[in-house]
Amino acid sequence: MFNSQEIISTIEMVKNEHLDVRAVTLGINLFDCISHDLNVFKKNVRNKIVKKASNLVSICDAVGEKYGIAVVNKRISISPIALVAAPFSASEMVEIAHTLNDVAREVNIDFLGGFSALVEKGIAVGDSSLIEALPEALAQTQRLCASVNVATTRSGINMDAVLQMARAIKKASELSKADDGLACAKLCVFANIPQDMPFMAGAYLGVGEADAVINVGVSGPGVVKKAIERAVEQSPNIDLGKIAEIIKNTACKVTRVGELIGREVAENLNIRFGVVDLSLAPTPTVGDSIGEIFQTLGLTSIGVPGSTAALAMLNDAVKKGGAFASSHVGGLSGAFIPVSEDLNIAEAAANGYLSIEKLEAMTCVCSVGLDMVPVPGDISEETLAGIIADEMAIGMINNKTTATRIIPVPGKKAGDKVSFGGLLGEATIMNVPHATNRDVFVTRGGRIPAPIHSLKN
Amino acid sequence: MDKIIVTVIGKDRPGIIASVSKSLYLMECNLQNVNQMVLQNQFAGFFVVEHPTCLTLEAILSKLEDDLNGQNLKIHADMLDTKVNGSNNFDKGSISSKDGASEEIFFITTIGPDQKGLVARFTEIIASYNVNVVNLTAIFKGGDDPTANIMSYQVAINPDTDQAGLFKSIRNKAKELGLDISIQHKNIFETINKI
Numbered sequence: 257m258f259n260s261q262e263i264i265s266t267i268e269m270v271k272n273e274h275l276d277v278r279a280v281t282l283g284i285n286l287f288d289c290i291s292h293d294l295n296v297f298k299k300n301v302r303n304k305i306v307k308k309a310s311n312l313v314s315i316c317d318a319v320g321e322k323y324g325i326a327v328v329n330k331r332i333s334i335s336p337i338a339l340v341a342a343p344f345s346a347s348e349m350v351e352i353a354h355t356l357n358d359v360a361r362e363v364n365i366d367f368l369g370g371f372s373a374l375v376e377k378g379i380a381v382g383d384s385s386l387i388e389a390l391p392e393a394l395a396q397t398q399r400l401c402a403s404v405n406v407a408t409t410r411s412g413i414n415m416d417a418v419l420q421m422a423r424a425i426k427k428a429s430e431l432s433k434a435d436d437g438l439a440c441a442k443l444c445v446f447a448n449i450p451q452d453m454p455f456m457a458g459a460y461l462g463v464g465e466a467d468a469v470i471n472v473g474v475s476g477p478g479v480v481k482k483a484i485e486r487a488v489e490q491s492p493n494i495d496l497g498k499i500a501e502i503i504k505n506t507a508c509k510v511t512r513v514g515e516l517i518g519r520e521v522a523e524n525l526n527i528r529f530g531v532v533d534l535s536l537a538p539t540p541t542v543g544d545s546i547g548e549i550f551q552t553l554g555l556t557s558i559g560v561p562g563s564t565a566a567l568a569m570l571n572d573a574v575k576k577g578g579a580f581a582s583s584h585v586g587g588l589s590g591a592f593i594p595v596s597e598d599l600n601i602a603e604a605a606a607n608g609y610l611s612i613e614k615l616e617a618m619t620c621v622c623s624v625g626l627d628m629v630p631v632p633g634d635i636s637e638e639t640l641a642g643i644i645a646d647e648m649a650i651g652m653i654n655n656k657t658t659a660t661r662i663i664p665v666p667g668k669k670a671g672d673k674v675s676f677g678g679l680l681g682e683a684t685i686m687n688v689p690h691a692t693n694r695d696v697f698v699t700r701g702g703r704i705p706a707p708i709h710s711l712k713n
Numbered sequence: 714m715d716k717i718i719v720t721v722i723g724k725d726r727p728g729i730i731a732s733v734s735k736s737l738y739l740m741e742c743n744l745q746n747v748n749q750m751v752l753q754n755q756f757a758g759f760f761v762v763e764h765p766t767c768l769t770l771e772a773i774l775s776k777l778e779d780d781l782n783g784q785n786l787k788i789h790a791d792m793l794d795t796k797v798n799g800s801n802n803f804d805k806g807s808i809s810s811k812d813g814a815s816e817e818i819f820f821i822t823t824i825g826p827d828q829k830g831l832v833a834r835f836t837e838i839i840a841s842y843n844v845n846v847v848n849l850t851a852i853f854k855g856g857d858d859p860t861a862n863i864m865s866y867q868v869a870i871n872p873d874t875d876q877a878g879l880f881k882s883i884r885n886k887a888k889e890l891g892l893d894i895s896i897q898h899k900n901i902f903e904t905i906n907k908i
Contacts, residue, residue, distance in 0.1 A: 257848070258865075258902050260852060260863050260865065262902065262905075262906040263820065263850075263863065263865050263902065264863065265905075265906075266897075266901065266902050266905050266906065267822060267824070267895045267897075269905065270895070270897075271895070322897075322898045323897055323901040324895055324896060324897035324898075324901065325897075325901065508908060509904075509908070512904045512905065512908070513901065513904055513905060516900060516901070516904045581908075
């Protein structure tokens with residue numbers, strides 16, 4: 257039996273606090289599609305994705321309807337294309353990108369991730385073709401997402417790959433100039449990329465995964481914010497230990513919802529359930545923001561002193577609640593702070609509360625990195641590579657995932673507005689100090705060795 | 714031992730369950746199930762009782778009435794039909810009915826002020842789809858507090874039910890009456906509230 261308070265609070269979470277399932281991502285292994293013939297490979301890939309995913313959207317919608325909880329995004333992640341399409345040239349990789357974009361449209365999903373390479377220790381032939389193909393592939397398609405892992409705690413940072421990625425990002429930006437560099441919003445550079453992440457743009461299906469798997473990304477910044485707000489209203493002097501407890505309990509509920517939906521979708525598709533990614537993922541909607549949580553905690557804005565501590569507490573409490581709720585937690589599992597995708601964070605950047613340096617500091621204690629950060633279009637490749645290398649170092653040393661999704665906006669400078677549309681949101685271009693420097697550090701290449709704590713065996 | 718169900722209704726006050734259970738105990742009856750609720754200030758209690766075969770229903774009722782005399786309680790006793798009559802356990806999200814088909818429990822919840830005939834109008838629709846209401850909570854106290862103006866029906870949907878049709882009719886009716894409505898499977902409430 258449920259009392260009316262329990263019924264109302266559940267309904268409130270869905271209706272007014274933006275509780276939803278942010279992403280149900282179907283991972284599809286493409287290793288059995290491999291061929292030396294491009295046309296055969298493309299045909300195999302299309303057939304396999306359509307076979308596995310043709311009912312994904314309708315089943316997600318039906319399960320969402322049953323529980324009254326929307327599954328906002330239905331997506332697909334695939335085996336890294338640099339591996340399964342290793343024999344092909346860069347121009348052939350672009351053709352593959354078109355095939356993937358077409359099949360994503362055919363099965364009615366908004367993003368397909370896995371145009372990816374894993375190059376933390378070195379760049380193989382397939383990786384090289386894929387990185388070369390990235391700018392055109394992303395500028396010419398709409399639904400394809402790409403990620404390249406350039407560092408791990410075990411292997412160090414591949415600085416050759418870092419520089420190549422900086423060049424690829426600059427070129428992708430130029431090729432999508434008419435859309436303010438939109439191609440870069442579909443490209444992540446990673447350290448310690450997880451194999452089972454449901455969130456775009458970094459989702460791909462790891463080589464140790466099953467033939468097909470369902471991974472789920474929960475949402476919930478709005479629910480967490482409301483829970484803190486209620487507690488502060490009831491006791492204005494509530495201490496942070498108690499607030500952390502509230503976040504933990506709320507994260508637990510949110511995670512259980514995600515797992516319930518994910519398992520049911522997986523069962524209906526007759527596919528194995530993988531993991532719940534606990535990440536608090538915001539949208540550019542008022543009331544569904546990570547930034548607003550900082551204000552509820554008593555900070556003027558995200559980015560002011562105290563923000564890193566607040567984020568550390570939030571991130572940790574979310575993990576603790578989520579880990580209790582589900583035995584299969586994976587992906588990124590933390591809090592996202594994407595600048596343009598979170599209305600409040602975008603405003604904090606526009607109003608001068610949040611600088612790119614503070615954002616980097618905050619990524620030391622949360623799950624992603626410099627995410628959806630628009631920067632001036634004239635940023636040099638070297639400075640861009642330097643920002644990427646710094647972020648990768650944070651991930652490598654702290655044994656955690658970090659990433660960059662930086663968008664140089666052609667022809668625009670710091671303070672100008674940019675809009676990417678939909679969930680990608682809009683923001684003011686952030687100031688990057690010394691943006692046009694051409695420091696040689698990043699051009700020296702080679703590999704920054706793995707840290708001492710990688711020697712665990 | 715045979716089974717009966719005893720229903721006791723009256724103005725709520727301390728000691729009603731104590732008096733009923735003591736009287737039954739003195740008759741060597743065994744309480745198997747007890748449930749009670751208080752609506753406004755009225756108590757209603759249900760006691761499923763195993764009784765010695767030598768005692769008739771009438772004898773038990775008469776003794777209860779004697780023991781509870783002066784307490785201003787209405788007492789009713791009936792033989793309990795112990796055969797499984799369809800769904801006998803409504804605490805599960807998915808349950809089996811007599812023909813083995815699986816039933817799913819959905820919560821239909823409306824929030825909004827009281828109007829004349831509200832429950833009648835909704836239950837009429839639910840009944841027209843041959844759907845059983847297994848639990849109903851309705852509170853109308855006025856004011857702005859949503860918890861004070863809520864109707865929540867737990868309905869058992871079986872595979873033969875025109876689920877889409879029922880939900881559409883219910884949603885249309887809620888819209889017509891200006892009520893906020895949610896229709897959700899029971900498991901979501903379990904998942905969020907019962908950890």
